[in-house]
Amino acid sequence: MAEFESSTLAIPATGAVPRHIAIIMDGNGRWARSRFLPRVAGHRKGLEAVRETVRACGERGVKHLTLFAFSSENWRRPAEEVSFLMQLFLRSLEQEVGRLNDNSIRFRVIGDLSAFDPAIVEHVARAEALTAKNDRLVLTVAANYGGRWDILQAANRCAREHPGEEVTEELLSRYLCLRDAPEPDLFIRTGGEERISNFLIWQLAYTELYFTEVPWPDFGAKQLDEAIASYQQRERRFGRTSEQLAASRLQPDVA
Ligand code: IPE
Ligand code: IPE
Ligand code: MG
Numbered sequence: 001m002a003e004f005e006s007s008t009l010a011i012p013a014t015g016a017v018p019r020h021i022a023i024i025m026d027g028n029g030r031w032a033r034s035r036f037l038p039r040v041a042g043h044r045k046g047l048e049a050v051r052e053t054v055r056a057c058g059e060r061g062v063k064h065l066t067l068f069a070f071s072s073e074n075w076r077r078p079a080e081e082v083s084f085l086m087q088l089f090l091r092s093l094e095q096e097v098g099r100l101n102d103n104s105i106r107f108r109v110i111g112d113l114s115a116f117d118p119a120i121v122e123h124v125a126r127a128e129a130l131t132a133k134n135d136r137l138v139l140t141v142a143a144n145y146g147g148r149w150d151i152l153q154a155a156n157r158c159a160r161e162h163p164g165e166e167v168t169e170e171l172l173s174r175y176l177c178l179r180d181a182p183e184p185d186l187f188i189r190t191g192g193e194e195r196i197s198n199f200l201i202w203q204l205a206y207t208e209l210y211f212t213e214v215p216w217p218d219f220g221a222k223q224l225d226e227a228i229a230s231y232q233q234r235e236r237r238f239g240r241t242s243e244q245l246a247a248s249r250l251q252p253d254v255a
Contacts, residue, residue, distance in 0.1 A: 006169055007183050007206035013178045018185035018231055021057060021063035022207070024199055025049070027191025027215030030072050040084045046215035047092055056221035058103060058137045059230070064140050064181045068199050072112070072146030086117060089143065093123040097130060102138035110177035111145035112153075112222045138181065147201030150177050179204055189214045190223075 005012055013019075028042030035041075050067065057065045070085060100107050108131075109124045154175035158167055165171070173179060184200065184207045192213045196204065210227045212219075237245060 005182055006173065007238060009247055009255070010167060011240075012182065012206075014185065014236055016063050018228065019062065019187045020066070020184045021062055021227075022066040022068075022180050022184035022200055022204070023053070023186065023187075024188055024189040024197060025216040025219075026193060026197075028217055030166065031217045039081060042215070042217055043085060043088055047088065049219045050092075053224060054100070054105065054137070054139055054219040055103075056158050056224045058105065060224075063137060063151035064184075065137060066138070066142060066178065066181070066184065066200070068142045068197075069144065071113070071198060072141045072144055073198065075115075075144075086114055086120065088089040090117070090120050091121060093120070095125040098122075099205075100127075100139065101131050101134065104133065104134045106138045107131045107139050107141070108138070109143050110150075111143045112149060113144065115144055116169070134236045140178065140181070142177075142199070146198045146252070148198060150200075151202055155210075166232070173202075176202060182205065186210060186227060188212070188224075188227050190214050190219050206238055207245055208236065226249070 028046045029039040030042070031045065031229060032039050032042030053067075054065060069089065075082060097107060113121050113124065151172075154172050154177075155167070157175045158172055162171065178200065178244050183203045183205065186202055187199075187207045188210045189195075190212055192211070192215075193201075194211045208231050210230050212223065212227070214223050235242060235245065
């Protein structure tokens with residue numbers, strides 16, 4: 001497990017390339033409708049964008065990529081769309097995991113898998129086991145994930161395992177789904193909406209947010225580079241002043 005790091009308790013290490021990028025892959029349905037295609041055609045095309053984005057992140061030295069594939073609220077969609085998404089997930093698990101492994105990418109899923117078909121749960125477990133030792137890039141797919149669910153499941157486990165103990169940030173964060181990853185440096189949402197939609201609400205405390213109109217099926221290496229370029233223009237202050245940052249660049253020890 002990585003050392004405990006919290007952007008609200010200490011100032012995290014930052015660099016030109018984000019260590020962790022989290023993406024809400026949105027706009028598949030509208031991409032398809034604008035082409036007079038069924039919404040699900042957008043999801044199918046979105047899988048190609050996932051492939052390209054994973055590859056581009058690996059090439060750029062990003063260590064963690066977390067993708068929001070299905071939210072705890074997406075069950076409210078029409079049954080046929082939910083079922084298509086589940087099949088697409090299963091098929092891509094079958095087809096893509098070998099390639100991820102060949103590229104030294106660790107794959108894992110976060111979210112409440114208990115609601116999923118047992119075939120999916122089994123494929124996820126197999127894919128996670130196969131790629132567990134890979135360390136070039138950790139690809140985390142959030143499926144049936146909700147930020148509030150994550151905090152609640154952590155709080156409940158924490159209360160069970162530490163009855164009567166005061167809960168601290170450090171203790172609680174040991175039970176969160178992304179406990180072994182640094183907090184995201186860069187958050188990207190495609191498709192034009194500017195909201196978090198119950199994604200990583202705890203972990204995004206000091207993340208740089210980037211929104212683009214580009215729908216997810218049209219996202220790729222070029223758009224990723226634009227997002228990273230925007231990130232590189234930001235001054236991450238973590239509560240401090242610009243003057244303090246300038247001083248700490250001259251004297252790194254006082255950071
Ligand atoms: C994101 O695209 C994919 C999922 C939520 C599964 P959408 O399906 O939300 O596409 P829009 O937002 O309706 O265009
Ligand atoms: C967020 O997108 C979830 C995923 C991309 C998986 P939605 O399309 O479900 O979000 P809202 O409903 O527009 O907020
Ligand atoms: Mg959407």
